[in-house]
Amino acid sequence: MTDGTSSRQDQILKLLLDSRQGLSLDEIAAALNISRNAVKQHIVGLENSDLIKKDAFKITGGRPSRNYVLTEKGINRFPKQYAWFCNLILAELKAEMGEEAFRRYMARLGAKFAETLMPQFNGREPAERITALIETMQTLGYHAIEDQNNSLPTIQAFNCVYHDLAQQYPELCEFDRALISALLDRPIEQIRCMACNDCSCQFLIKHK
Structure with a gap:
């Protein structure tokens, strides 16, 4: 400390x-x-x-x-131990809901969180939404950039904010996918995932 x-x-x-x-x-x-x-x-x-x-x-x-x-x-300078408690909650939720319902639940959470951020995105052009999304993800700790080396715009995140949990519960990635898709108002496809041992998480932004 x-x-x-x-x-x-x-x-x-x-x-x-x-x-x-x-x-x-x-x-x-x-x-x-x-x-x-x-x-x-x-x-x-x-x-x-x-x-x-x-x-x-x-x-x-x-x-x-x-x-x-x-x-x-x-x-808040002193250590906090949240991971074990989150793991306990997620284990109970998944056991009670079942895998598919748990997956849908995480997607709903991502969409609901997006609603709280939507005033920053409404009325913006697609390119402006991407810029705003990068700024939002940076604030949340994702260390994200826009990768323009693909045929479609791509968001690349170098930090998974719940990496250890996502390795145990890959359904958590539904939260990110729903959040990003809702804020961009575009369908997205995740093509890389750090929880699956990739070097970054990558999200292709598709056309409507």
Whole structure:
């Protein structure tokens, strides 16, 4: 967890994670056995990175002291384990629904997600939709580009955002296909898939 922070700043973040009600400069200094001024310097860096923020004043019998707490960005710096939970849900869904119904369900999810993004695509020409799709996929983490080396326009994605899950549940690819097709308002064909050990996922954009 040292990306962009020093080891001392990491220690401060961990202290605040364990003390969600917040800690004062003096409390942090005492916990780390460093000076109050040293803590203040680290606090400034963490505030500038939007990892912590000032909270309410703390009344301790003496003068009020300002508490510091983690921001949402600070909380999200700590590891999260979502994969096992997603795997549990997907396994139950597939077992209860059956393979074909599960496949259709993932396609519906992709189409529904596309509806939330559609205002960015409505009224655009086909080429503009492709550009907007690339930007959207980049935001979602797909690391996508338009590959113009084929007879038909092709979207190429170099990162599968749920690669391990897709290897176990290839039906997840229906989500991508439905999403891309809906946003482009064109039929598409997936000709490469990283979950099948290809180097990228590739989607041919067909004519209407």
